[in-house]
Amino acid sequence: MNAAELxxxxxxxxxxxxxxxxxxxxxxxxxxxKIVTGIIGHTGSGKSTVSQMxxxxxxxxxxxxxxxxxxxxxxxxxxxxxxxxxxxxFQYPEYQLFEETVYKDIAYGPKNMGLxxxxxxxxxxxxxxxxxxxxDMFDKSPFDLSGGWKRRVAIAGVMAMRPKILILDEPAAxxxxxxxxxxxxxxxxxxRSTDSTVIMISHSMEDMAVYCEKILVMSDSKPFxxxxxxxxxxxxxxxxxxxxxxxQVTKLMTELKARGYHVRTDIxxxxxxxxxxxxxxxxxxxx
Amino acid sequence: xxxxxxxGQYFPGNSFLHRMDPRMKLIxxxxxxxxxxxxxxxxxxxxxxxxxxxxxxASGIQFRTIFKSLKPLIFILIFTTILNLFWNxxxxxxxxxxxxxxxxxxEGVIRALLMSLRIILLMAGTTxxxxxxxxxxxxxxxxxxxxxxxNKIKIPVHTFAMMMTMxxxxxxTLLEETQKIINAQKARGADFESGNLIARAKxxxxxxxxxxxxxxxxxxxxxxxxxxxxxxxxxxxxxxTVLHFSSRDYIAVLAVALLFAGILLLNRYLPFxxx
Numbered sequence: 001m002n003a004a005e006l007x008x009x010x011x012x013x014x015x016x017x018x019x020x021x022x023x024x025x026x027x028x029x030x031x032x033x034k035i036v037t038g039i040i041g042h043t044g045s046g047k048s049t050v051s052q053m054x055x056x057x058x059x060x061x062x063x064x065x066x067x068x069x070x071x072x073x074x075x076x077x078x079x080x081x082x083x084x085x086x087x088x089x090f091q092y093p094e095y096q097l098f099e100e101t102v103y104k105d106i107a108y109g110p111k112n113m114g115l116x117x118x119x120x121x122x123x124x125x126x127x128x129x130x131x132x133x134x135x136d137m138f139d140k141s142p143f144d145l146s147g148g149w150k151r152r153v154a155i156a157g158v159m160a161m162r163p164k165i166l167i168l169d170e171p172a173a174x175x176x177x178x179x180x181x182x183x184x185x186x187x188x189x190x191x192r193s194t195d196s197t198v199i200m201i202s203h204s205m206e207d208m209a210v211y212c213e214k215i216l217v218m219s220d221s222k223p224f225x226x227x228x229x230x231x232x233x234x235x236x237x238x239x240x241x242x243x244x245x246x247x248q249v250t251k252l253m254t255e256l257k258a259r260g261y262h263v264r265t266d267i268x269x270x271x272x273x274x275x276x277x278x279x280x281x282x283x284x285x286x287x
Numbered sequence: 288x289x290x291x292x293x294x295g296q297y298f299p300g301n302s303f304l305h306r307m308d309p310r311m312k313l314i315x316x317x318x319x320x321x322x323x324x325x326x327x328x329x330x331x332x333x334x335x336x337x338x339x340x341x342x343x344x345a346s347g348i349q350f351r352t353i354f355k356s357l358k359p360l361i362f363i364l365i366f367t368t369i370l371n372l373f374w375n376x377x378x379x380x381x382x383x384x385x386x387x388x389x390x391x392x393x394e395g396v397i398r399a400l401l402m403s404l405r406i407i408l409l410m411a412g413t414t415x416x417x418x419x420x421x422x423x424x425x426x427x428x429x430x431x432x433x434x435x436x437x438n439k440i441k442i443p444v445h446t447f448a449m450m451m452t453m454x455x456x457x458x459x460t461l462l463e464e465t466q467k468i469i470n471a472q473k474a475r476g477a478d479f480e481s482g483n484l485i486a487r488a489k490x491x492x493x494x495x496x497x498x499x500x501x502x503x504x505x506x507x508x509x510x511x512x513x514x515x516x517x518x519x520x521x522x523x524x525x526x527x528t529v530l531h532f533s534s535r536d537y538i539a540v541l542a543v544a545l546l547f548a549g550i551l552l553l554n555r556y557l558p559f560x561x562x
Contacts, residue, residue, distance in 0.1 A: 016351065057470050080476055088474040096471035098496035108493065112476030143500070157475060 001069070003033035003165050003197035004054050004086070009063030011049050023049040025221045026063070031165075036191055036198040038208040041218030042243055047201045048091075050218075051167045054199070055086035067165065084113050087163030091170045093154035094147060102128075102145075102153050103138035109161040127160035130193070131186050148179040155183070159190055166190065167199045172207060180204075184211050205247040209233065209268040217244065233268045249273040297422045302347040303535060304420040309429035311536040315543050316416045322543075322550055323405050323412075327561035331553040332401055332408075338546050339412050346420050353411050360410055364403050371399035397560045423455035425530075432530065445521025453509070461502070468497050 006029045013021045024046040031037050031054075039047045052058040053065055056072050056079040064071050072082045087109075090096070099105035106127055110120040128138070131152040137145075142153050155171065171187060172180040184200075188211055191198040202208055208215055208229065215232045217225040219242040225232055232239070236246040236254070245251075246268070253267045253276070263280060267273050299305075304312070326332055343353060372395050380392035417426060431448035438444050469479075472493045479490050554561070 052470070055474060057473060080478065083474055083476055090467065090471045090474070093471065095501055096468055096475075096493075096497055098493045108477075109475040112478065161476065 001033055002030040002066075003068065004031045004199075005029065005066040005069075006050065006053065006060075007064050007066065009053065009060045009065065011046075011053060011058060012061045015061065022221055024053075027222055029216065029223055031197065031199055032214060033197050034191075034195060035213040036188055036200060036211055037214045037216060038212035039199065039201045039216045039218060040203065040205065040208060040244060041224075045218040046221045047218055048169055051088060051169055051199065051201060054165070054167060055088045056082040057088070080112075084109075084161050085163055086165045086167065087158040087161050089155050089158045089166070089168040089171060091173060092151075093158075094150035097142040097150060097154055097157075100141060101139050102133065102142050105142050105153055106133075106156045106160050109157055113161060123160045123162060124156075126162075127156040130159055130190050131156045132182070148175055148183075151175070151179075151183065152186075155187070162194060163196065165197045165199065167201075169201045170203065171200065172202065172204070180207065187211070205233070205245060206249075206269075209247050217242070219243075229268050230266050234266055298348055298352070298419045299422075300347050300420065302345060302420065304342065304346040304416065306535060307420075307539055308530050308532050308536045309421050309425040310433055310530060311532060311539060312416055312421055313426070313429050313433060315539055316413055318543055318547070319412050319416065320409065322547060323409055325547075325554070326405075326550050327554045328558040329397065329401070330557045330559050331550040332404055334546065334549050334553060335408055336404070338542075339408055339415075342412070343415050346415050348415060348419050352419075353415065356414055357407060357410055360406060364406060367402050367406060368399045371395060371402050374398050394560065424452060425528075427452040427455065428526075428528075428530065443520070445524070449521075457505070461498075464501060465494065465498060468494050 006027055008026055008028060009024060010026050011023045013019070013023055027046075027050075029050065039050065041047050049058060053060055054067070056065075059073060065073065067082060067086055072079065097105050099108065103124060106124045107120050110123045115123070125135075128135075133149075133152060133156060137149075142150055145153065151171075155168070159166065166187070168187060172183055175183065184207055187198060187200065190196070200208075200212065212229060215225075215227065215229055216223055217232060217239070224242055225235065225238065233246045233250050236250065239246060249270055249272075250265070250268045253263050253265050253273060256263050257265050261280060263276055267276055323335065326335055343350065372391060373389055374392070374395040380394050382390055383393050383396065384391040421429075427448045430451065431444055434442075434444045434448075469477075473479075477490060477493055479487065482490070
């Protein structure tokens with residue numbers, strides 16, 4: 001089963017004005033359930049529009065959006081329930097924090113769901129521990145935290161709603177390398193521990209290669225390619241034709257091969273490259 | 288939803304109005320407003336309607352956009368119409384309808400219509416001349432230059448103009464940011480539509496706090512960026528684009544002068560139900 005699906009969906013911004021712009025054009029996309037899917041594409045390729053349509057913040061100009069095989073716009077009055085089922089973390093989510101304490105801010109979503117006090121408490125604690133927030137931080141003001149921690153609080157705020165599908169728009173943008181790895185691996189951890197689906201938008205091929213099971217490449221308001229990281233990154237020429245690049249390690253391996261070393265070129269993470277080069281050294285092909 | 292507010296938004300273009308000198312547009316806009324209050328009868332209003340339709344056509348802005356910008360006026364319009372409808376024309380008025388102690392005169396109906404028309408034209412004309420076809424930057428540029436004589440009496444015209452430029456410049460940014468925060472809170476299940484007044488006011492807190500914080504941050508960053516480039520106010524500052532009057536501007540002056548003369552003549556010789 002697919003976790004979410006777009007069928008024949010188009011979206012036009014500022015319709016009937018001089019600023020009219022087609023963001024996505026008659027697209028069909030299916031997001032498989034219980035995996036981490038990555039969406040890559042250039043600025044303006046329609047990634048963010050897709051993510052906002054999935055949780056009902058934008059209503060498609062044409063076509064249907066299905067979440068768990070149900071048209072989310074069949075009952076427009078109940079669209080809030082869709083937003084609880086499909087959690088969306090925007091780009092730079094730390095700018096949405098507003099409560100006095102970290103605890104209260106994480107509790108905002110569950111509170112809006114109308115859950116009981118004990119249920120809210122349980123969810124806040126779960127979400128906090130998932131992103132690495134300890135209990136002694138609960139009473140701090142979120143505005144006193146550093147950027148990276150603010151981001152964690154904001155992500156926890158969405159995780160606390162325990163959405164079946166969690167969508168994140170550039171969750172690691174602007175973080176240092178360690179912060180990136182930490183946040184991304186915690187998102188994968190969320191997926192595993194709650195048995196949910198994660199959709200992640202990113203510009204970083206390296207991150208995608210490590211953390212995603214499937215990758216959707218978007219270009220020019222349309223899906224361009226879909227497959228496992230190995231499948232997608234093996235088509236480097238096609239990626240380059242739409243202005244995207246394969247991970248740097250893949251480039252390195254291709255270059256090594258071109259210089260006469262017998263290495264695999266379907267390598268897209270540093271760990272794989274390390275193993276491959278170690279094999280090469282062991283076999284004595286390099287002196 | 289917030290993006291639909293077109294009030295005070297610039298539509299890039301290359302029309303006659305777009306290419307006019309902003310100083311001239313500002314002056315003529317003031318004249319246009321004066322004219323709206325000089326006009327008295329149906330005939331002179333008809334002339335202004337024609338003129339306004341003409342400049343809208345010349346600006347290349349769609350009529351639909353203009354109508355949309357009139358939407359916020361609806362309450363003022365209803366209020367004006369109702370108030371003027373019961374205007375007492377006195378002894379020689381033509382009675383149309385008697386509702387108990389209230390009497391509606393033909394003159395009252397016409398007065399109500401013309402008053403509403405005046406408000407509509409005021410909005411439509413000024414937005415087309417100034418807001419839609421003049422970029423905020425060139426508008427404040429024009430204001431700064433027109434008010435430059437005030438520098439002599441120690442009024443820091445440049446500083447005010449700069450403040451205005453920045454305020455105008457950040458309106459779209461602010462709207463965009465507000466929309467972003469609204470979306471983010473909606474994604475967390477915020478509900479702005481239901482509940483009583485207090486509940487709704489409370490629902491705004493999650494929007495206002497992040498908005499204030501980001502605006503203060505932005506102001507600070509902007510101030511730093513300006514100081515880094517040694518900004519010290521207007522003294523000795525030269526401009527990248529120096530404004531010039533062209534034949535286009537003189538044609539516009541002529542058109543407005545003709546309109547002025549036409550209205551004065553119609554007011555005097557064909558006042559037809561003047562108000």
